[in-house]
Amino acid sequence: MAAPRSYLIVGAGCFGASTARALKQTYPDADVLLVDPAPFPDPAAAAHDFNKIIRAEYDDPAYMALALEAKEAWYGADPVVSPFFHRSGALWSVTDGRAHRLEDNYRRLLGRVPLEVLSLDDARERFPVLGSCKFEGGAEKCVLSPEAGWAEAAGALGAVVKAAVDAGVRYEVATVEKLQFDQDDTCTGVVTADGRTFEAQHVVLCSGAYTPWLLAESAPERPILHAGDRLKAAAVLMCVFKVPPGEKGLDKYKGAPVMVHPFGEFPAECIPPGDSHTRDLAKCTHEFPYTHKTYHEPSKQDISVPPLSKAERMTWTTDLPDALTANSKSVWDMFFGGAVQGMKPESYRLCWDSSTPDEDWIISPHPASKNLYIAAGGSFHGYKFLPIIGKYIVQMLDGKLSEEHSRKWAWDRDITPIVTKYTPRGDLKDVVGYHD
Template identity: 25%
Template sequence: MEHADEVYDVIVVGAGIEGSSTAYNLAKFGKRTLLLEQFPLPHSRGSSHGQSRITRKAYGSRDFYTQMMAEAFAMTDELQKECGEQLFINCGCLVIGPRTADFLSKTKSCLKRYGIPHDQFDIYEQRKRFPALSFRDDFEFVLDKSGGLLRSDKILQAFQRQFVRYGGVLCDGEPMIDLYPGTIVSVKTTKGLHRARSVVLTLGPWAAKFLPRLGLNVPLQPLKITVCYWKEKHGGNFNIENFPTFTMNGAAGKHHIYGLPACEYPGLVKICLHHGPNIDPDNRDGVENDWVLDAMKLIIATHFPSLEKEPSIVETCIYTNTPDEDFVLDVHPTWKNIVIGAGFSGHGFKLAPVVGKVLGELATGQKPSYDLSHFKINRFFKTKL
């Protein structure tokens, strides 16, 4: 005889930042929720580990993200109050690029359009404010004063901790083996069978492997991102008290890079290439990526001469990219109680509070708080699903 308490309202599979935020939002609003994670927590095998991420409000021409970011900031602030810990450091986010760069002009337009406080300045002002940087005279700089640094490991733990406090059930070290659709969805794991009225799949890079089993051949490509920390030759120029987070297009070799001030490791600045080689998430270290380090060394020598030529620490993260680098936030075309959150393309962490809210709304049959037309699965297919 089946007991009602054996059926959850929602099962969330994958306890990275998107899954943990989803589970938190569901439990906070009284939904009986199970959060499953394949690895013992905490772990560094996916996309949500590490101590810091960039956040900002401006999003170029993608206004739908800028609109979401306003609530993401408010929800992060609310989480800070709930857990009594600082999760966001408002050190600003500096956008760097040649004056003619499309990325730069769209950022400026977005900041003006939404009335986001910012400074815009040329190379001469940059040399006064941030003398440790080296750029050609045709570069320009825009400082988004609303932006800064997210303490990512603390945010992930806060979502998980608060989820449990709101009555959620968290099971780590329990990989999903299979999923059986139906009015009640069944999730088979290495430890048993769990059932729920709906399921949210936030599988990170493993979505590329699992979703085809549900008939969803979404074009997802996991990438290995090389996370580099560079030592200052003479300390003090890149402290979080006097240096912002930053993103840059048009660096040496025309690469897109991002960076964060010395925060995680004393005197070490985090600067990384926003790209990497294609990988299988179960064999992420079995791929050649010397070209990434070669590109980064050239960028450091050209634009950051006050940093040592070789990185002091190298770590690994995984992006899961879609062709257009926009997310997948949608329901299965056949089984509407199977919800997909995937393809966060290296910029999903800052939006995670809102993503969790939206995925929770989809899982409980509510009207989403945002227009999700940009995030539909069928955008990738000529014959619509």
């Protein structure tokens, strides 16, 4: 009898967890090994968080279509993730042009437009928490998406890994140090930091922000294997504020949607208090990604990589320089200013993702090594696809991705770089007071 097909997935974050589960759903007899440095859910994963925004508002209809598919899962079609979804609605400040694009996309894909358009003043009046929101920097109006919301991110991530493990996926706690190749440059498996070797017929890198470093470490002398400009590790600063009870505090957040203001000096998002973990915590994110360029001596190149010596900085901390934490204060001030009083920063996190120049993911065989596959480049918008992205990664592994998706997510593709609030534009080493 032929040996069962075997898969080794490096990284149990959003892409890895979803892939492991989808593989077992597609091939119940396959041997699927999921390797991650921590027991699940790994607090260092970008997908491990208090909460993440779940929305279908995309300018690119291809992502809106996928997000609508994911939304069905969050709404109830997938009982593994749906208990973690909160339909709070989401409010975006936008330009006229963006409002029209979103409306057109919805009309085309859904046949209806589940958006309400509000003036900036209407938004301030409708949601008391935004009563003094500055909406600075070019916003012309707001769109309110009543069908959007947020998910308890760590809870849903853990539930997806557990579903995979219950279905027979093997979970191994280990840090992959290097990929292993045979004499034909075929990827045969991985070597871990504690000296173990794991082999499989398919090796799928779902290692998020570490992916470029891991590729360079694995074969420093083979630039053809490296990520180059395709993928860049970048971090965005989040802060959870404790909101005091009372009419100037928590009461203001009653009925508040997720809020996103991608304009001005402090482009930002806020997910309001809501579940048992965030009963009195509002999470504010400053949309300003920082790289952390580090010289990789063996391959003689600068690579952005999360600070390897400061693993705790991957999770929540108060150990960050004033120059960074001041930005969280400015975000708070921009959104809530005089409207809410007594909010205190509790904890901060530089949350790392891998980012591509066009914000399209990489879900692709690696052209320079047989049996090696890449699923990375979440580009700060990958989480919402947790229930469904694995299905597409399995299609890629099977060579069955649609032509459109294959082209969009290829390792080698014609890239037109775009500039958004999530384009990396600072380096941590330039932040006053920052040190590794």
